Amino acid sequence: MRKRAKTNPVPKPWGLGAIGGGVVLGALGAFVPAAQSPLWLGAGLLSGAGIALTAQARRRPAPVADLDLRERALQVDREYAGLADGLDLAIFEVTEGGLIVFANPRAEGMFQSYGAVGRNLADVVQSPDLIQFVSEAPQEGVPLDDEFSLDHPRARTVLARTWQESEDDSHRTYLILEDVTELRRLERIRRDFVANVSHELRTPLTTIRTMTETIADDPDDVEVRTRFLGRIVSEVDRLTAISDDLLTLAKAESQEPNLGRVDLSELCQNTVLQLQTKAAAKNLTIRLEAVPQGSTLGNEAQLTQVIYNLVDNAVNYTSEGEVVVRVEEGPQEVTLSVTDTGMGIPAEHLDRIFERFYRVDKGRSRATGGTGLGLAIVRHIVESHQGSIQVTSEEGRGTTFTVNLPRLFPFQPLSD
Known part of the structure; x- marks a missing residue:
């Protein structure tokens, strides 16, 4: 054509x-x-x-x-x-x-x-x-x-x-x-990214402006001022989260990570402890099944971000049941998987969930404080570590994200 x-x-x-x-x-x-x-x-x-x-x-x-x-x-x-x-x-x-x-x-x-x-x-x-x-x-x-x-x-x-x-x-x-197939694909991603960033920033900015003008019209109304100031702070926090995620994504895409020996099992344990309170508030449990030392060559801060984003997403989109975090070792790879018993992801969305600002449920994502960048950050960090990520899901039964990273054996020189 x-x-x-x-x-x-x-x-x-x-x-x-x-x-x-x-x-x-x-x-x-x-x-x-x-x-x-x-x-x-x-x-x-x-x-x-x-x-x-x-x-x-x-x-x-x-x-x-x-x-x-x-x-x-x-x-x-x-x-x-x-x-x-x-x-x-x-x-x-x-x-x-x-x-x-x-x-x-x-x-x-x-x-x-x-x-x-x-x-x-x-x-x-x-x-x-x-x-x-x-x-x-x-x-x-x-x-x-x-x-x-x-x-x-x-x-x-x-x-x-x-x-x-x-x-x-x-x-x-x-x-x-x-x-020019790949060039056109990148152009589409760039256009979508610019449009999405503009939309994501415009929404909270519009809210802040409207509420500020309302307060200015009647500065003596303490009730309105108190209620609206709380909303303004929430919208500013949302803008801050978007900015932080954009910076994290930019670094993941453009900078080679500083690598060292990383114990994924230990990082998962720390993340689970960090999110236990949030899960308990929803009557959820987070279960960790990990080998004693699942080591890979990586950047500790970036891999912590990967684990946190995946587990936090699982907690956000699970209303009952549990979240299971596993670390397993294969002959050449160490595998991290996060499984939830949540609502699942419709099949037509699975190919796009790693795109920037792509949301399956836009209303619920914003309600949970999501920026739409978390999974894009995960993918870029994993790929910069010479790894891969897959997702499987069934509506009404849950979702599993699986990350495969090169295994680092005990006493293996870091230069190998």
């Missing part, structure tokens, strides 16, 4: 002659758009120009008496083919009839079509929109750019560029594809 058409700015022509033995072999030529990503601009320029030159070298016969010139042309061909092979861009050269005469390894890998040369481009890419785009390639002037969503062999988003080169009665069409 074609995602959107783009209007290209006026391009800047770029060219370099290729001359050997006093004879023109071809020309490196391209149009440089005013604004493109560095990869697309630089690599696309080199790849497109290189293929254009090698195509000219392949099609232009050299005089028999000038075999050394022919050999130099073939050497240029090999060098540019090697350049195209090393690029992280899919590059196709096709005939007027749509047959592929050149495809670099990235192109074959992108569509899982190895040995693509000699096949029809439509059979390889399996995208009618992309084939229509290639058929519209201009014979001269500005190359055509667009963005597409492809389904074969898997869903991905690509930037596409196409143009034609003509020599005598022969025409070749060139197609370059850049996979």
Whole structure:
């Protein structure tokens, strides 16, 4: 599916002659758009120009008496083919009839079509929109750019560029594809993050302003002043919690943790003691089942944050029953799991609960003082420790979070 058409700015022509033995072999030529990503601009320029030159070298016969010139042309061909092979861009050269005469390894890998040369481009890419785009390639002037969503062999988003080169009665069409799936995903996360931060900050700020104005309108009303001042303090505390979690998340994402030997069993014991009073107030029990020493290489403060966030979440979302914290050792890993008997998480939310500000139950999360950042912090800390985290849940029965971290054996040097 074609995602959107783009209007290209006026391009800047770029060219370099290729001359050997006093004879023109071809020309490196391209149009440089005013604004493109560095990869697309630089690599696309080199790849497109290189293929254009090698195509000219392949099609232009050299005089028999000038075999050394022919050999130099073939050497240029090999060098540019090697350049195209090393690029992280899919590059196709096709005939007027749509047959592929050149495809670099990235192109074959992108569509899982190895040995693509000699096949029809439509059979390889399996995208009618992309084939229509290639058929519209201009014979001269500005190359055509667009963005597409492809389904074969898997869903991905690509930037596409196409143009034609003509020599005598022969025409070749060139197609370059850049996979921007991950870039678009990150852009979506960034947009969502900015929107969510704005919303999360605006809500308490609006409340504070409204209550402050109410107090200012009637400063002698002691009852209103007392009630509203308490709410203002609560909203300020909420803003402080959001700020603290944002800073913690930023550190987890951007800074390498200082590592040392950490006993997860001891950290879990300390956290359970810290949250026992909160659990008891809800008639819950927290049970710890831990090996004597479940050691890993990690940052004690960050791993304490992981344990606290998981156990605190379990207490917040469990109304009856218990929370079980386990530390177990495997051959190569130490495993931390937190299981509750709470409401559970609907299956459609499981893939998104580690996203920043994502809440399954927005009203209850705010009521318990949650910022929507706790699980995002957990995930980033765990991944920065070369670990992994999974969640399993059943509505009405409870949830289990499982963290796997590399095991640190007794007497194992910390540098290993």
